[in-house]
Amino acid sequence: MFQRFLVAAAAALSILAPQAGHAGAFPERPIRIVVPYPAGGSSDVLIRVMAPVLQGRWGVPVVVENRVGASTIIGVNAVAKAAPDGYTLGVVTNAFAVNPSLRDNLPYDTLKDFAPLTQLTFTPNVLVAQPGASFKTLRGLQELARSGKRELSSGSIGNGTAAHLALEKLKALSGMNILHVPYPGSAPGVVAVMGGQTDLLMAPLPDVLPYVRSGKIVALGVGSASRVPQLPEVATFIESGFTGFESGAWFGMVGPAGLDPQIAQKLSADLASALADPAVHDKIAALGLTPTSSTPEAFRKLIAAEVKSSGEIVRRAGIRVD
Template structure:
């Protein structure tokens, strides 16, 4: 047989194999357990979201999705570990609003949220809720702004910590409303809410998960939610924008990131599987019970959202002067 056709045939087969490789890689993924790093302690809102998603991905993809809690340093320890991991789709991180805030807040970070990760999809979005003691003499956002303007710096607001979304959402509010309020940071939502209920702090921008049980029990008064639309979990509570401060929006969100360099075929496979998870009625109901909405988007759309969040919170951090060394 003449050698040239044989060589051509071999080259053709090799090319076909190479072209099919990415497809085979994606269809064969995952063939071992996948680690979902949660940069917060067990039991919190992000951990709850991660465990629901992990369970459903495991059911759909036939391999264990294992939640690995790595809290600390403002959610940076877990994020940095994933940024430095092998980019093969087997180590992922559940990111939050804090990861969009941290580039501006921390003087030194050992990773870049926009350069060291491949965005997969958002998972949830949800508002904070402005709560006050029932004794505070305001019942809506307009009255809160008027009270704050009547005594500059005289109102104080609690937060779950310096630089957290519960802090910077209030700073965004103050900047847009043209008011000054004193910030009192706490180590977590629970002690902060205790002082709001007791009248030691005037108000707080807090997650619905931790604050709404106290609202329902009559121990706190809810003025407004911080999202652009009313929350399905509490449709009677107006938004900040509709009740006194047009244009205001601040949401808490979770999303899934892979290390930069993860093959696009794997990222797209994960994104497609997440779309099924987040359209599942059971998942949507479970998230709504926590005050979240299930939110899917494409990797490109999530990348754009992430950059917009980084830019937005950069301005708020600079205005507030918040900094962590």
């Protein structure tokens, strides 16, 4: 009887051993990280700064692949369709949570086809204007808007982006009538506000920080809960009386659904460790990004909350994409 028990136990261990050994040895080959934005953008720079630290921790190459197009859908879909083995990961941003409200027939289910790993960073949206504008503060802007003396306009980095949603949220909170002018990215939006084609621009902090520091544009407010170290002199929207206004852009990391929980936990922990590395932390902070790691479950809840809140703003403002 005891002998039969030993034989059965040995057989069970022989079945389990390869699985446990595989998980324990992970990773054994290069890990691909899909960035759904062009090379040189904030998310691309973030991952390329983290890559050497991750390679040192994992002992395998980290390959950054830029898969661009369709408001991140092409790159994100490549992650959704990859094998759930931990060797294909993907960067997601606010667009990941907004797209379900803007686009019909996505090739993936945002809440079901991915394994959230961790939030990576947060950066607030910033409202900027020309240095010579007649208003110098958010309150001054609101007074001008309410006077009806002229129509105000604000650029953003595109229809349905986090910056556009931030502008619509501000309009709803303040009652200001501001014409939205979408631009294909921050660079043309900055040029427009500097040249007076628009009165304002709502954009992520990293995209406008160099121009604010050089005095070419002025920041009226930041969408964070507290002032940011990069622009400590600029008040938050909340400080300026816009209660509850927080808005910004976040980056995070996901894998395909079905990822082994042990591998997911390891990836999450290693990504958090890389973010905390002084070399990584200082470089991305200089870009205007705040390292913000989280557990997989916390990141899952953030995505679900953003899908819901973004959908409400999109429906209320009647936002459409071409």
